Amino acid sequence: MTERAEIDNIDKAREAEILKAEHELVWPSPEIRTNAWVTDYEALYKQSLDHPERFWAEQALALDWYKPWDKVLDESEKPFYKWFVGAHTNIVQNALDRHLHTHRRNKLALIWEGEPGDTRTFSYHALAREVAKFASVLRSMGVKRGDRVTIYMGRVPELVIAMLATAKLGAVHSVVYGGFSTEALADRIEDAQSRVLVTADGGYMRGKIVNLKQTADEAVQRSGYVEHVVVVKRTGHAVAMESGRDYWWHDLMNLPIASPRIETEILDAEHPLFILYTSGTTGRPKGILHTHGGYQVHVATTLRWVFDIKDEDRYWCAADPGWITGHSYIVYGPLILGATSFMYEGAPNFPYPNRWWQLIERYSLNILYTAPTAIRGLMRFGESWPQRYDLSSLRLLGTVGEPINPEAWRWYHRVIGQGRCPIMDTWWQTETGGFMIAPVPSVALKPGSATRPLPGIVVDVVTEDGKSCGPNEDGLLVVKRPWPGMLRTVYRDPDRFVEQYWSKFKDRGWYLTGDSARKDDDGYLWVIGRIDDVIKVAGYRLGTAEVESALVSHQAIAEAAVIGVPDDVKGSVIHAFCILRAGVQTPTEDDVKAHVRKEMGAIAVPSKITFVPSLPKTRSGKIMRRVLKARALGQPEGDVSTLET
């Protein structure tokens, strides 16, 4: 954890915005409020505080269980909490199987459009059938309960099918974002020790083909665990297929082994569902582990509360399934609720900045959930693009991933929501599994605030020594009670789980989020930003350590430090400071960028690289990133008494 000074240093701008927006109450329309799932937030919140276990049990009863739980919450080995102990379940039973006996059997589960404009749709029946067939394929490759399957592709339906097929078998998926590259993928395969990799020949992104298979091949070679590679033919360009290891998805799915008749495995509620790697304070990415029982309750319940999903709704979460938002709110949450989801392969502004608005009109979408960076990016093109389209189908809008600046909030509300659609600003993390702080559509909103904690969720803003901060005082955001969607551990590293999240307030049993925040006079929460070495670039979560390790793998670079500097569209961008090896020729900035792109992926490429003779360090050798940041921003360096001279 870096010093408090870091927060003070960078977030003056956010502070000024908060002060301005704090008194601006925006109420959803009476129609939206009265028809919302949650009409009385205060009452529901109070009920959840008075009887937390009973409260979550009631939410869990909305789902199917093969066998009910004996105990809602087991705190005997905290912080290794267990939920719905003794219950038997499988998230696929709730996401697919149970709908097949209802009117939803022939309802659309997924509407998909590719970047070139090709479309595919799946009813619940059709999706369940594809999932069952692919589960049979995986089983024929020897995948069984607890085995890890790594999935690496773009935003195509097969990604969703592969995730659900893995879960159906009780195996554990590890989805690696398709924008990551060789080193990032190899590290994740290696940590998960996956024997099976599911990928695609390529993906479309802004008119270009991303060569996923080639990256996958290099990663498989480096990591050394993978025995079988299944390849979805998406682009059709020529790729190398290694005989005996690589198989085309469509070939396998046409074989008799791809039987749709396969039972969903009956699992304990605490059986692992997925690992999702994310960046933390130090070192390599952490495999955040989620399990079937509590996670399904959390994502389904919160999605219904916040986005108010109705049976006839068409819902669009524009995130990527490769990140937690996609896991919880493209794949599992909407399917459990029996909703119709829309998924789009490409970027918002390709080939023109009308693409999203055209999609909303074409498919008559009711809910749009995206990130501040996308909103700011589209805002730059002006109002005339969205104004050419009929956006009257929209009822609710959402945002996630980083604090939204009130200016972007207002634009989203006024131009896209036409003043009619409330904005659900959802604060949560890979670790929390689902929404934690977010409005329900019956409460007053404030532009730039995620409002208040959801029922069942107890959060606070505290000082370093654990005292609740007063109104408008910056502090650490903590969660004070366990919640069903919480991470269960860091995969193969339980010590890191305890150390990272639970050690700071060990005696009190609070979860440390790694964010700073403040509460205003009305109890509304304003998240300020990260206080550790995580940088949010365009909403993507990157660890300084991982980017630095990609930099120093360049043959000319001896040491590197990266910082996030504010950016109008992306929130932050990366600025890298590198020390060269003795006697080498200085590489060009482009050469270093290309290297990072190859190792980590485009999202990790620094926007600026500065070669320096030394880096500011403490006497114990820790790089003082806040000093670098202050220098980069031309701000005072603050307390440098610990700086090595």
Ligand code: WTA
């Ligand atoms: C940030 C994304 C402000 C925060 C779901 C958090 C936000 C980190 C918001 C988790 C929001 C997410 N307002 N900040 N509405 N949502 N964050 O794991 O810093 O990719 O700790 O999960 O994103 O990022 P992650």
